[in-house]
């Protein structure tokens with residue numbers, strides 16, 4: 141496995157990256173809530189239709205396509221899984237925003253070195269692809285204009301909990317250190333999170349059962365993926381507060 145694939149497997153908590161497009165075929169939204177992001181932008185950013193947006197680790201383009209449709213802004217989405225990018229392009233056509241959307245296959249780590257001068261960069265991978273939260277913000281800042289915006293989907297560790305996740309207080313320190321201002325934050329409602337996890341897991345389980353019938357010798361892989369996804373859901377429901385952050389660079 142290449143180091144990129146390893147990172148990818150970690151970010152999706154899978155044992156094998158080949159399974160992912162099949163197991164996730166019933167889902168369009170893979171993490172972020174397009175509605176929450178659109179609401180945040182409408183509340184905090186003037187003239188959203190003029191924004192030039194980069195959606196890093198865009199998955200199947202659920203955020204990009206919905207943003208282009210609702211706000212009329214230009215969006216470029218980058219994801220490492222070619223099958224996801226194909227779906228994103230199809231969705232853009234279905235939603236009639238193909239003129240506003242561009243989707244490319246690429247590694248977010250490389251994209252942050254090339255992509256510059258965006259008004260808004262969305263990073264919805266909730267993983268350490270770009271390093272620690274501090275390194276992530278520093279590197280993302282280089283892709284936006286001096287007073288550009290960042291939207292990061294991540295999670296706060298609960299106070300007094302043993303998880304590795306930073307608490308809200310620790311995130312606030314990082315914002316100060318990296319020179320960004322927290323403009324808005326939306327925590328996901330725990331009940332809604334539970335319902336979403338349950339629904340998504342049921343799709344993944346169904347697809348994994350299909351694969352088990354077809355390839356019984358690889359049962360451990362499919363079971364491993366379902367188990368790792370369940371562990372992620374449990375962590376999100378019990379130890380963390382999923383949060384979408386809107387940050388602004390300070391020149």
Ligand SMILES: C[S@@+](CC[C@H](N)C(=O)[O-])C[C@H]1O[C@@H](n2cnc3c(N)ncnc32)[C@H](O)[C@@H]1O
Pocket residue numbers: 144147148151152168169170171172173196197198199200201202203218219220221224246247248249263264265266269
């Ligand atoms: C949790 S999903 C979120 C997808 C999307 N933002 C959404 O909310 O629907 C994480 C995404 O990160 C992508 N990914 C993982 N590692 C990556 C990398 N190094 N470069 C680009 N994309 C990556 C995966 O393919 C996956 O689509």
